[in-house]
Amino acid sequence: MIEVKDLKxxxxxxxxxxxxxxxxxxxxxxxxxxxxxxxxGSGKSTLMHILGALDNPTSGTYFLDGKDVxxxxxxxxxxxxxxxxxxxxxxxxxLPRTTVLRNVILPLVYDGIDPKExxxxxKKSLLLAxxxxxxxxxxxxxxxxxxxxxxxxxxxxxxxxxxxxxxEPTGNLDSKTSEIVLATFQKLNxxxxxxxxxxxxxxxxxxxADRILxxxxxxxxxxxxxxxxxxxxxxx
Amino acid sequence: MKNxxxxxxxxxxxxxxxxxxxxxxxxxxxxxxxxxAMTAIGQGAQNSVSSSIQSMGxxxxxxxxxxxxxxxxxxxxxxGAQSLTVTDADAxxxxxxxxxxxxxxxxxxQQIIATGTNTNTSITGTEPSYLGIRNVAxxxxxxxxxxxxxxGTKVAVLGPTTRDDLFGVGATGVVGQKIRIKGMExxxxxxxxxxxxxxxxxxxxxxxxxxxxxxxxxxxxxxxxEIDIQTASSDVSTQVQDDITTLLLTRHNITDxxxxxxxxxxxxxxxxxxxxxxxxxxxxxxxxxGISLVVGGIGIMNMMLTTVxxxxxxxxxxxxxxxxxxxxxxxFLVEAIMLTFIGGVIGVILGWLISFGVxxxxxxxxxxxxSSIILAFCVSAAIGIIFGYYPARRASRLSPIDALRYE
Numbered sequence: 001m002i003e004v005k006d007l008k009x010x011x012x013x014x015x016x017x018x019x020x021x022x023x024x025x026x027x028x029x030x031x032x033x034x035x036x037x038x039x040x041g042s043g044k045s046t047l048m049h050i051l052g053a054l055d056n057p058t059s060g061t062y063f064l065d066g067k068d069v070x071x072x073x074x075x076x077x078x079x080x081x082x083x084x085x086x087x088x089x090x091x092x093x094x095l096p097r098t099t100v101l102r103n104v105i106l107p108l109v110y111d112g113i114d115p116k117e118x119x120x121x122x123k124k125s126l127l128l129a130x131x132x133x134x135x136x137x138x139x140x141x142x143x144x145x146x147x148x149x150x151x152x153x154x155x156x157x158x159x160x161x162x163x164x165x166x167x168e169p170t171g172n173l174d175s176k177t178s179e180i181v182l183a184t185f186q187k188l189n190x191x192x193x194x195x196x197x198x199x200x201x202x203x204x205x206x207x208x209a210d211r212i213l214x215x216x217x218x219x220x221x222x223x224x225x226x227x228x229x230x231x232x233x234x235x236x
Numbered sequence: 237m238k239n240x241x242x243x244x245x246x247x248x249x250x251x252x253x254x255x256x257x258x259x260x261x262x263x264x265x266x267x268x269x270x271x272x273a274m275t276a277i278g279q280g281a282q283n284s285v286s287s288s289i290q291s292m293g294x295x296x297x298x299x300x301x302x303x304x305x306x307x308x309x310x311x312x313x314x315x316g317a318q319s320l321t322v323t324d325a326d327a328x329x330x331x332x333x334x335x336x337x338x339x340x341x342x343x344x345x346q347q348i349i350a351t352g353t354n355t356n357t358s359i360t361g362t363e364p365s366y367l368g369i370r371n372v373a374x375x376x377x378x379x380x381x382x383x384x385x386x387x388g389t390k391v392a393v394l395g396p397t398t399r400d401d402l403f404g405v406g407a408t409g410v411v412g413q414k415i416r417i418k419g420m421e422x423x424x425x426x427x428x429x430x431x432x433x434x435x436x437x438x439x440x441x442x443x444x445x446x447x448x449x450x451x452x453x454x455x456x457x458x459x460x461x462e463i464d465i466q467t468a469s470s471d472v473s474t475q476v477q478d479d480i481t482t483l484l485l486t487r488h489n490i491t492d493x494x495x496x497x498x499x500x501x502x503x504x505x506x507x508x509x510x511x512x513x514x515x516x517x518x519x520x521x522x523x524x525x526g527i528s529l530v531v532g533g534i535g536i537m538n539m540m541l542t543t544v545x546x547x548x549x550x551x552x553x554x555x556x557x558x559x560x561x562x563x564x565x566x567x568f569l570v571e572a573i574m575l576t577f578i579g580g581v582i583g584v585i586l587g588w589l590i591s592f593g594v595x596x597x598x599x600x601x602x603x604x605x606x607s608s609i610i611l612a613f614c615v616s617a618a619i620g621i622i623f624g625y626y627p628a629r630r631a632s633r634l635s636p637i638d639a640l641r642y643e
Contacts (some may be wrong), residue, residue: 054556054636075560089640093553095319107557109241138467155557 361450572624
């Protein structure tokens with residue numbers, strides 16, 4: 001469960017202060033598929049960084065599975081990321097010249113899991129993400145955009161995280177591939193009960209989630225459809 | 237992160253850009269190879285100098301007439317001063333302990349005439365004990381006998397080079413032939429075994445005659461040009477040297493040691509002086525080679541800094557999926573160490589090949605020491621750590637957010 005209370009983040013550049021988050025509070029339950037939506041400069045990236053344990057808030061609390069993550073040190077945050085969070089990025093961020101399998105294994109390497117077990121787990125999550133076994137030993141730069149993002153999703157799944165954070169996962173994909181990727185997220189959410197937070201600036205992408213949180217100028221906005229919206233569902 | 241994973245990551249990172257890794261390694265290879273080769277050549281020079289001094293004879297103490305001088309300094313002309321006598325040599329033999337042999341020497345340089353040819357060479361007037369003390373062996377015929385010394389007979393033993401000069405290279409049947417020195421005829425009774433040109437004084441280009449004969453016909457006086465003493469062991473050479481100095485000072489009635497009219501040289505101290513010269517030379521060579529090693533290390537640092545910048549996104553990703561600072565630090569440090577280590581191994585092999593080449597070309601007997609190999613390895617690993625530390629630290633300090641955003 002994610003519990004965020006009065007989260008604030010201020011950036012300082014010289015004498016100029018910039019308040020990226022000005023007191024955000026919300027709760028996301030296990031198994032939810034939530035979209036955080038907002039225009040650029042709204043603070044959604046800052047919120048994503050804090051939710052992803054990449055950064056500390058200036059003030060406020062962030063409880064992830066009952067643990068306060070807001071005041072942890074760099075190395076403690078690294079442990080949280082390793083154990084509880086899976087990232088999917090807009091620009092994929094796979095290691096080039098490295099096989100698909102090795103890319104998915106990578107998070108387990110930092111977890112010190114032995115080679116045999118991690119290979120099995122990586123293969124399992126690649127299949128869950130919908131990638132054919134025939135591509136496992138391909139180099140990551142030999143795949144298409146949709147396939148690459150599926151590998152990235154498999155990598156985000158492999159450490160069995162409490163939360164999958166997807167930052168504009170379809171930003172670099174065409175609309176057809178986007179639908180496939182979003183369908184994959186929905187499947188992971190519905191069939192495996194994964195908690196997913198999708199960050200986007202596009203309404204129709206956000207509508208794939210069960211719930212949308214709107215953010216603008218560092219504050220959550222109350223909008224008509226933000227509590228419950230009938231999510232668009234696609235068949236894979 | 238397990239060590240096997242660390243090696244896997246390092247291997248794939250280094251092999252991703254083989255040309256750059258190879259060129260960077262080249263700096264270390266050249267540095268290490270030159271350190272190994274230079275110290276091997278320096279060590280070889282040192283060995284050759286001390287072995288050429290050793291070849292003059294084992295446990296040797298030499299007494300020469302003339303004012304005291306340091307080794308290698310200006311000489312008053314060896315044999316030129318007249319202060320050592322035959323009775324000085326007798327007194328040393330009977331009164332100084334730990335003396336196992338005494339050879340009197342009278343030296344002179346003369347024009348030698350054989351039938352139709354002539355040469356200019358050193359003539360050493362000496363006695364039978366010279367053979368053992370100076371490590372000279374007879375190849376053909378005999379050396380000077382005690383009888384020859386007593387009678388002052390005109391017999392000569394030739395060094396192989398002198399024989400070649402007078403009778404042609406490798407000439408046989410030379411024993412029994414005659415040569416003329418200063419108008420007198422000498423019969424050849426023997427040829428010595430070649431010792432190899434030793435640089436100092438070539439023992440092969442030499443004619444030996446009895447010292448009594450040399451005194452009578454060549455120098456015309458009762459003085460000696462040199463007395464060679466063999467000590468019982470190398471440990472007592474200093475004691476023998478001191479005792480001889482005391483004895484001769486008394487015999488020559490000298491009370492003021494600054495007015496000393498002879499000079500006692502100890503082979504051990506000559507070797508020590510000569511090796512200190514060659515080891516300075518070795519250090520100099522190694523220092524020059526060391527500079528190239530440092531330049532190679534800077535090359536490593538340069539490459540690692542470029543790599544860190546290029547792989548900023550990768551570092552960000554690794555951090556996002558749970559890599560700690562120390563994981564990133566270790567990864568980049570191991571990359572740098574691996575570069576220098578592989579460079580070090582190739583450098584050692586190359587340095588060894590250079591030394592082998594120098595030896596087989598006959599320039600010098602270069603000797604690669606184990607200590608220089610161990611040192612080279614330690615230095616190359618240390619260079620990896622020193623020059624890899626800063627780039628690795630920079631990589632590990634990158635914030636995952638900035639690193640992921642980096643284009």
